[in-house]
Amino acid sequence: MLSDSFSNIFVAVVIPAYNEEKSIANTVRDYKQHLPAAKIIVIDNASDDATARQASATLDLDCDILLHECARGKGNAIRAGVSRVDADVFIFTDGDLTYPAADAKKLLDLLLTERVDMVVGDRVSSGAYDEQNRRRLHGFGNVMVSWIVSRLARQEYHDVLSGLRVVSGPLARSVEIGSNGFQVETEFNLTAAYLRAQVREIPIRYNERQEGSSSKLKTFRDGGQILKFALSSFAAHYPVPVFAAAAAISLAVCLFWGWLAISTFLELGFMPYTPTAVAAAGFGILAVQLAISGILMGMRQAESRRQGVIRFRALKQVWNARLDANI
Secondary structure, eight states, X not given: OGGGGOTTSOEEEEEEESSOTTTHHHHHHHHHHHOTTSEEEEEEOSOSSSXXXXXXXXXXXXXXXXXXXXXXXXXXXXXXXXXXXXXXXXXXXXTTSOSOHHHHHHHHHHHHHHTOSEEEEESTTTTHHHHHOOOHHHHHHHHHHHHHHXXXXXXXXXXXXXXXXXXXXXXXXXXXXXXOSTTHXXXXXXXXXXXXXXXXXXXXXXXXXXXXXOOOOOHHHHHHHHHHHHHHHXXXXXXXXXXXXXXXXHHHHHHHHHHHXXXXXXXXXXXXXXXXXXXXXXXXXXXXXXXXXHHHHHHHHHHHHHHHHHHHHHHHHHHHHHXXXXX
């Protein structure tokens, strides 16, 4: 496979793990077998069980890394892992052995072959997720979140919440990773779209969890946090539609109450609804302020995005040159 010929490329496998004592050792062995040259980074996310001990016994601590992140949350764990190494390529996977290392290697080969910025393992299109998922609301939530994020990012995604993704060094270093929990996958997708990065999704298998291992994602709590994060990120990256919608609502209220006040005045010859008229004028002023603020923030954000894309492409040029030198 192509990845075997890139012996000098620094590949880091980042595995956040919370209470995965039943599966973390087998996960590490699987990735060591299929990606023997990669550096494995396991982040014990304040587990209550023997996750850290099982990982330590399996890792080669002369080259691999075992981290302890006290702040619980997948985003916190991934941030800790990324901050420890300056890798050419990052492979993010879960510690529950649901994502086969053989599929991760296929994603890595695609990224190196096409020089894209991120390749995501798609569990949904192949039906693999539905076959193994025992919590149907998880499946519905994943489809809904993927649809919403696709609309917000203006790029079609099928499996936004997939825990298996291969990310180039330039993109990984360009993502703030400001989210603490399961919003981190959404953050990668939204940032990739914002930076005009190239993203691919390819179908993968999705293994059944080992006995004693359970999903840490809570359908309503984490789903709500993911949607909240996606909407707030959209508002920060694309302020014009948000301010335009708010201005339109304010203008609609202004026109309705203004029409009510004026029509009553014309009918009666005096103004019985003075507060309504004042409120209509206030909403009219607010609509103008929102529109002007949206335009100004949009101009500023457009320049910020342009500079961000320029910096990202500069990083990618260096990255491509390094890959070319190691073919």
